[in-house]
Amino acid sequence: MSNVALSGISKWFPCKLDAPLHVLSDIGFEAQDGRILAIIGASGCGKSTLLNIIAGLTPADQGHVAIGGVPAGGDAVVPLSVMFQEDRLLPWRSAARNVGFGLEAAPITVTEKTRRIRDALDMVGLSDFAEAFPHELSGGMRSRVALARSLATRPEVLLMDEPFSKLDPGTRTQIHGEVLRIAAAHAVTVIFVTHDVEEAVVLADRIVVLQPRPGTIREVVEIDLPRPRDVLTLKVTEAVRSLRALL
Amino acid sequence: MTRTNHTSAMHVPDPQRRAIQARRTASVAALKQSIFNRVMLAALVVVLWYLASRNVPAFVLPSPERVAATWIRLVSLPSFWEDLTVTLSRVLAGFALAAVVGSVLGLIMGFDRRIGDFLEPVVIVINTVSSVIWAIFALIWFGLSEGTTIFVVFMTSMPLILTNVWKGTQQVDPGLVELARTFRMSRSKILLKIYLPTIMPEFFSGARLAFGFGARVVLIAETLGSTSGIGYRLRQAADLVQTDQVFAWTITLVALMLTVEFAVLKPIEARLFVWRRLAAP
Numbered sequence: 214m215s216n217v218a219l220s221g222i223s224k225w226f227p228c229k230l231d232a233p234l235h236v237l238s239d240i241g242f243e244a245q246d247g248r249i250l251a252i253i254g255a256s257g258c259g260k261s262t263l264l265n266i267i268a269g270l271t272p273a274d275q276g277h278v279a280i281g282g283v284p285a286g287g288d289a290v291v292p293l294s295v296m297f298q299e300d301r302l303l304p305w306r307s308a309a310r311n312v313g314f315g316l317e318a319a320p321i322t323v324t325e326k327t328r329r330i331r332d333a334l335d336m337v338g339l340s341d342f343a344e345a346f347p348h349e350l351s352g353g354m355r356s357r358v359a360l361a362r363s364l365a366t367r368p369e370v371l372l373m374d375e376p377f378s379k380l381d382p383g384t385r386t387q388i389h390g391e392v393l394r395i396a397a398a399h400a401v402t403v404i405f406v407t408h409d410v411e412e413a414v415v416l417a418d419r420i421v422v423l424q425p426r427p428g429t430i431r432e433v434v435e436i437d438l439p440r441p442r443d444v445l446t447l448k449v450t451e452a453v454r455s456l457r458a459l460l
Numbered sequence: 461m462t463r464t465n466h467t468s469a470m471h472v473p474d475p476q477r478r479a480i481q482a483r484r485t486a487s488v489a490a491l492k493q494s495i496f497n498r499v500m501l502a503a504l505v506v507v508l509w510y511l512a513s514r515n516v517p518a519f520v521l522p523s524p525e526r527v528a529a530t531w532i533r534l535v536s537l538p539s540f541w542e543d544l545t546v547t548l549s550r551v552l553a554g555f556a557l558a559a560v561v562g563s564v565l566g567l568i569m570g571f572d573r574r575i576g577d578f579l580e581p582v583v584i585v586i587n588t589v590s591s592v593i594w595a596i597f598a599l600i601w602f603g604l605s606e607g608t609t610i611f612v613v614f615m616t617s618m619p620l621i622l623t624n625v626w627k628g629t630q631q632v633d634p635g636l637v638e639l640a641r642t643f644r645m646s647r648s649k650i651l652l653k654i655y656l657p658t659i660m661p662e663f664f665s666g667a668r669l670a671f672g673f674g675a676r677v678v679l680i681a682e683t684l685g686s687t688s689g690i691g692y693r694l695r696q697a698a699d700l701v702q703t704d705q706v707f708a709w710t711i712t713l714v715a716l717m718l719t720v721e722f723a724v725l726k727p728i729e730a731r732l733f734v735w736r737r738l739a740a741p
Binding site: 268269270290293294295297299301303304305306314315317318319346348366 | 633635636638639640641642643644645646649653654657660735
């Protein structure tokens with residue numbers, strides 16, 4: 214169980230001819246332990262860059278990220294998984310071996326690895342497709358394999374960069390339900406980026422609204438509605454409307 | 461009767477399965493056609509060869525039956541198998557060395573761009589040097605030894621494998637490398653688990669090319685700098701104007717290369733790239 218705390222994050226991208234592009238300016242918020250936080254904003258406001266900074270893929274120029282109270286990038290590492298916009302499955306590996314990919318970074322016994330893979334595939338309901346290759350699976354199934362791969366490492370923090378944006382709405386709602394269930398069951402802290410306000414309201418406990426040029430926090434909104442949240446209920450539509458007004 | 465049963469069993473038309481079935485029937489027919497074509501072509505060549513050989517002396521063009529008789533005599537000699545083994549082991553030794561060195565260098569050059577840029581001219585230069593020049597250098601450096609032939613095979617096939625592996629590394633999906641980094645995978649593991657599988661198809665086409673070139677240049681090396689092997693026998697046959705011997709060896713070599721292609725390379729490829737073959741529509 215780990216919270217994620219950001220303070221004073223700023224980032225510039227170097228430009229060849231112009232002055233460096235200011236992408237993020239003084240971003241600070243906290244994602245609470247075992248809760249779901251959404252980052253929304255128009256395209257080009259640095260949402261993905263911010264997620265990459267939390268993931269440790271991109272260094273911040275200023276500010277700090279602390280995961281579970283520990284400064285990120287140090288030796289004491291909190292298990293963290295990232296889901297990208299694309300499923301990024303290895304085409305030459307079966308579903309089961311794709312799920313096991315993240316486990317191969319650190320030493321692990323074969324029995325433990327097999328068990329984790331089986332559990333993760335069970336969780337996303339793909340036990341029968343363990344030996345299938347990615348190209349044999351539908352888009353929704355591929356997303357589930359990617360989700361299982363993220364969960365197999367038993368992360369305390371799960372970062373998602375619009376991971377379901379390419380799925381059809383029905384499949385998407387279904388996977389949302391699964392993410393909520395799994396996150397609650399394993400007390401995973403989830404941070405996800407989206408441009409879809411409805412998705413943010415349905416899933417998140419807290420929503421960080423960014424505004425562009427440079428990316429700054431417009432507002433942090435708490436969503437305190439009972440779950441499951443139906444997009445058609447009045448309270449949800451109200452929340453969506455008030456958030457849209459901020460964008 | 462059986463036909464109606466068959467259709468009623470699949471009362472829901474299954475266009476996908478039918479399409480697969482149709483494609484299979486078509487491919488069997490195409491295979492039969494192509495085997496027939498090949499046999500006809502071979503027969504045509506033998507007939508033309510026979511007709512041509514009737515009007516010229518045997519030392520210019522021996523007849524097919526004369527070559528067949530020579531071949532049968534050649535195969536029954538114990539020295540035939542010795543020469544074949546010697547030449548093959550030279551090709552394999554040079555090729556194996558080339559595969560290891562070429563793959564490792566190609567991977568490193570692809571993995572680290574600076575090293576790749578730095579070494580690129582060396583690869584280009586080595587690629588332009590003729591195999592005969594390597595053979596002459598080898599003769600000067602190693603004399604009449606195993607080293608000479610193996611060196612020539614190595615210098616000819618190594619750049620081919622290296623170039624292909626290096627090209628293969630450019631197809632590595634940066635998204636997958638980024639994914640590996642989120643799992644905190646080490647650089648060596650990224651090399652092993654993402655780069656290596658990605659370059660396998662390119663490695664294979666390079667290796668096929670390299671083996672073919674190696675098997676051909678080994679003869680040049682043997683005619684110039686060896687006292688055993690097929691190349692040496694070919695030079696002997698040429699010195700004694702035994703044209704039928706040259707033909708018999710040529711047929712042996714062609715048969716050998718075809719065997720390697722269809723009995724070794726194709727099955728390995730089919731096994732390794734199951735995921736790829738299925739991915740094709």
